[in-house]
Amino acid sequence: MNNFFANLYEWFGFMPLYSSDMKDHLKGWDITCTDFIGTPWYVYIGSLMIITTGFVYALQYHIMDSPRFCEKKHWWLFALILTSFNFLMAMILTYHSIHSGNHCYQLRLGLSDSIGFGISNALWSLLLLMLISSFPLFRRWSTNCSYTTFWKP
């Protein structure tokens, strides 16, 4: 699971948004610099990202399910809230662990790493929302928004 999220957030090695040291910290390199037995940030934040994305999707399509919020501009509004939340959540939580010294002292970590990880988390939440709302598989159960995607109506 850790490797699955690591590959996602590191964009399979093609788009590094943060340093190698940050990658190791997010994988769970522990405070005593011994092994990957520390907090598995990738798994925790990745899981939260999936949950919040599912929640925001459900909010628009099934919980609120209101004709007043079924245009694509509303979709993008929900997406903005979701990505903002995921960006801040990833950035703040990881920066807090860095700032409090709760990491292996050999890793060189900074604010830019947290910002990069936040951006990565936000991008994946957006992509995931696009994915689950693009196909009618789930949204067909919506009463008023079954035709709403990020490109229509």
Place this chain on the structure above:
Amino acid sequence: MKKIYILLIALCISSCTSEIESFNTLAVQMVREDRVLDQQEYEKLIQYIQKSSDTEVFRVFKTDKASIDPEQVHNYLINLFKAKQLMISSENLWNPETYLTANTSFNINVFLENSASMDGYVSGVTQFESDIYSLLGNIKTADFCDTLNLGYVNNGIPYRKRNANLNDIQEFIEKLEPDNFKKRGGERGVSDIKQVLDIVLNQLDQHHAAILISDFVFSPGRDKDAREYMIHQSIGIKNSMTELLEKSDVSMVVLQMNSTFSGMYYTHTNTPVKLTGIKRPYYIWIIGSSPQIKKIIDSHYLEQIKGGYQHEWILNRPREDQKLNFKIQYAPRIGYFSAHGIKEGHLLEAASSREDRTKDLFKFHVAVDFSKSMQPTAFFNNPAHYKLSDPDYTLVIEPLENSSKQIKLSGYTHLLGLQTSHLRDEVLTINLIPELPAWIEEVSAETDRDILKDVAQQQRTLGFKYLAEGIYDAYYKHTEGRSLEQFEITIKQ
């Protein structure tokens, strides 16, 4: 609204702490107030590890056979407390291994060679007597010493005082005079060092260590070729030691001392030569099992000998049962390697540096714990004692004692820096090679023909080199190719 969400998520995250984080929190709570981890608290932590369902995370505390390794737990806790800025010394962390070894005491047989050549060291009150008195007094009162037995040795053991107390030691020292040596008897006319050693070595066992005090001067006799005699003695000593080392674990400390000598010195042809007020060497050999010798060394009583020793030489066989504790440091480094695998001694995805300043260089550091070795720190500070399997690597040694890095690298004694400009896939082996110390040659003499006038000969021991080579060969030539300490690092690009 966002702040509330963030707070909720933070609470959610914090409640989803991993088991190792909970373990860390528990350990820190235990020591935060009193800075001590007692036996009860230690056992509570062990129970936590045993009951944990996350076996993957807690594997760092376990041996290959999945039982808990107290040393791993101890090292982890030391590093954790350091990382949390809790200054707790190793002694304040209860450790079952320390507890078990603390109460193991043994007997010590002290043999003073009383051949005629030793008379000059004991005429009147001499440095020799003060040195021996201070050493025996300290050892008698040590926790590890059960009983101290005193005796003379030459071709037999002509005198023995068993279970000596402090008064007995004082009397023993006060009676160190040529007259008493003669009175105790034995074959004082000839020094057969091999025979003396055989007698002492025969007294060794798991409950008995030995201290042998002698000038170790060969006396070939009038009609013998001195050099040939000393070579034969060397081979005989080597054979005796080799036979002993095959049967049991024996380690040795050889101290070279100095004392004033006033009396008859017997040359290699047994001709007496009167020397007065000359500084001459003598030797204290401490022989026993490795745990016994380690205890004596760690007590630092040898450093407390009144006049001090000139040189020290420690001999021990490579440890087969104990793995050297080392840890590859993730940083600082030149080039790159993955953090995965460094715990197992592997540098994976290794790559040379691409920066202009350090182009094509690859460098990493390894923290090593040599504290369990019997060799002194100076041995590990000398690059000449290291042999690398790849000669393209250069080695830089940094002792961690009194270093600013000591706190972060607690539990390790040295930081080794290894650098190459030819990075390749390989298993890099670092060996510590024992060698015959240079001072042996300096204190050894090939002849004592002119000892009356030659100051250099007066300050040396006839044939000591042959004796030392015999012992060295028994310990290390027999184990050629095997080093005192060794570790391997697998490098893969």
